[in-house]
Amino acid sequence: AQSVTQPDIHITVSEGASLELRCNYSYGATPYLFWYVQSPGQGLQLLLKYFSGDTLVQGIKGFEAEFKRSQSSFNLRKPSVHWSDAAEYFCAVGAKGGSEKLVFGKGTKLTVNP
């Protein structure tokens, strides 16, 4: 069964600084990978996804993520963080050839200092 690890529970960055949120997955074959963002009191919104092809994926709000098969990672990056990026970020994995089910990580809470 697939699993997802987000090693950082909480990250604090200054506005304008770069950001990298880590995600490691466990799955035997090529996974379907997702990053979602959740603002307080809201549902989850898709930032980007990887199914196949180019391993560097661009998403909304200036985010990108890179799939590295050798490291079983799908880290999320943004070159310059804005105060409005403060939220919780979830990585998720789905099994190719499996059901519609996604497995989510525990999330990383991002705080942005002015």
Place this chain on the structure above:
Amino acid sequence: ETGVTQTPRHLVMGMTNKKSLKCEQHLGHNAMYWYKQSAKKPLELMFVYSLEERVENNSVPSRFSPECPNSSHLFLHLHTLQPEDSALYLCASSPGGGRPETQYFGPGTRLLVL
């Protein structure tokens, strides 16, 4: 109205009450999901419906009873809940088809059980 909507947004109930959560999707999707999100816990998948048929039930207590009368509507009937059931309940939908796809989330219902 577009996307995935959930009502009510907030609910307070006693342990002996019966209430229902409603989810509606306007995306033409065939799969719908209920998740439970508690503080300091990962997102827990509760139920999955595909083409109105329940395809997954993750060992959820019987005091939670889902209903999917058609592909656009999903209910979660609640009865004799416990205080530990207080959480944010999220509904999601996806195109379906038996493989992982982007799930679109509603804003959630914040439930407090007294």
